[in-house]
Amino acid sequence: MSLQVGIIGLPNVGKSTLFNALTQADAAVAAYPFTTIDPNRGVAAVPDRRLETLARLVGPEQVTPATVEFVDIAGLVRGAHKGEGLGNRFLAHIREVDAVAVVTRCFADPDVAHIDGSLDPVRDLEVLDLELALADLETVQRRLEKTRATAKAHPKEVKGELALLEELEERLQRGEQAAPWAKEGEAQAALARELFLLTAKPRLYVANVDEEELPDGGEGAAAVMRRAEAEGVPGVVLCAQLEADLAGWPADEAAEYRAGVGLDSSGLETLVWAGYRTLDLISFFTLVGGKILRAWSVRRGATAPEAAGRVHTDMQRGFIRAEVIDWETLVKAGGWSAARERGLVRTEGREYLVQDGDVCLFRFSP
Ligand SMILES: Nc1nc2c(ncn2[C@@H]2O[C@H](COP(=O)(O)OP(=O)(O)OP(=O)(O)O)[C@@H](O)[C@H]2O)c(=O)[nH]1
Ligand SMILES: [Mg+2]
Known part of the structure; x- marks a missing residue:
């Protein structure tokens, strides 16, 4: 199963618009809140210059990039943790993803209703954080009840957990994040x-800004970027x-247009890379019969058999060694044969x- 980035934020901030752009999908977009109810899922190709360079070297028949899966989730409002709006459903869908891209509305457009009546991404983030923290608080308190019950019979076994949960409860009550x-600690x-x-x-x-404010965005976007920096996460x-x-445009015309508004690469490329980093993924490449070049993603720290398993489960099960x-x-x-002749291709085992x-x-016995 591939890792997923959930696109979250208040209603009507452009989440589905962004999702469609990322995955070339056709999810419903409208100028009113709660357009999205059930999540939309799709994959985005990970742009990778290394793959392009390799393709020029080997001239394969087929080049397949790595992908990241995005999930476009319903908008969240005040009171979501108590089930307001589409609260519960929204929260359940966020629980399932591995990372989140928080989209903030920094574009003015008066034709698009703002759920809180005015443009203020910092306030919007506070609403979002508060709802998520309150939902977490409920989760922690439910668990605390169980742990306290267990503690009556087996105090030693759950002493550590109890202390951790109490500390977390207190911090969430202060409005901190988990x-x-x-x-x-582990x-x-x-x-x-x-x-x-x-x-x-x-x-x-993600700061979703007006086209006129590209490439850097205005004051609202700057505040969101400061927030990202303070937390040490991508913005x-x-x-x-x-x-x-x-x-939908031909690549060269799109590039020309982008250059005209001061963008050197697509915002989407930057976003997909940011998602990739946030999921802590790395890429490796395979070349089958000199014909099929492909990039794959695995979690940083994956072993050679685990990486082989991304390609095919049989390769993991029957893994013998990897030539790397x-x-x-x-x-x-x-090229591969030239590299091998010069002893540059290494043989690696299961622990690599x-x-x-x-x-x-990958060498394996089927
Ligand atoms: N001007 C402007 N409008 C945008 C931008 N992004 C999205 N919109 C508009 O904002 C409205 C809401 O966009 P959606 O993508 O449906 O927003 P959403 O966050 O998915 O909304 P919900 O699913 O209802 O929570 C639509 O009318 C979009 O056309 C943008 O960058 N600039
Ligand atoms: Mg939507």
Whole structure:
């Protein structure tokens, strides 16, 4: 199963517009809130210059990029944790994703209703954070009840967990997020995962700005970017509407238009990369019979058999060894056979941790 980035935010901020641009899908977009009810799912190709360079070297018949899955989720409003708006459903869908892209409305357009009547992305983020934190607080308190009950019979076994939960409860009550707490130790991280805490999900921020304010965005976008920086997470400024419009254009014309508004690459490319980093993914490449070149994504720290399993489960089960070379070394050597003749292709076993940019040939017994 591939990892997913959930697109979340208040209603009517451009989440579905962005989703369509990313995945070339055709999800419903409208100038009124709660257009999206059930989540839309789709994949976006991960732009990768290394793959392009490799393709020029080997001239394959087919080139397939790695992908990231995006899930466009219903908008959230005040009171969502109590089931207001589409509250419960919204929250359940966020629980399932591996990371979230928080979209903020920084575009003015008076034709598009703002759920709170005025443009203020910082206030919007506060609404969102509060709802997520309150939902987490409920989760933690439910768990605390159970743990306290267990503690009556087996106080020693749950002493550690109880202390962790009490600390977290207090911090959520103060309006903090679970993310900093979850980073304090392995026990905290494990508990955050077990409880599917919403405010502990890896995050990135998107400022959806007016086209006229590209490339940097205005004051609102600057505030969102400061927030991203303070949390040490990626922040992306883009115009979802423009990206959606340009998605249907020929590549060279779109590039020319982008240059005209001061953009050197597509906001979507930047966003997909940010999502990739947030999920802590790396890419490796495979080349089958010199014909099919493909990029794959795995979690950083995956072993060679785990990476083989991304390609095919049989390859993981029957894994014997991997022949590996870094993509740049391969390019410099001029090709796989030349690299092998010069002893540049290494043989790696089951324990090998695949590195970002590795080109791998997996040997397995079917
Ligand atoms: N001017 C402008 N309008 C935009 C932009 N992005 C989205 N919109 C408009 O904003 C409205 C809402 O867009 P959606 O993509 O449906 O928003 P959403 O966040 O998915 O909304 P819900 O599903 O209802 O929560 C639509 O009328 C879009 O055309 C933008 O960058 N600029
Ligand atoms: Mg929508």
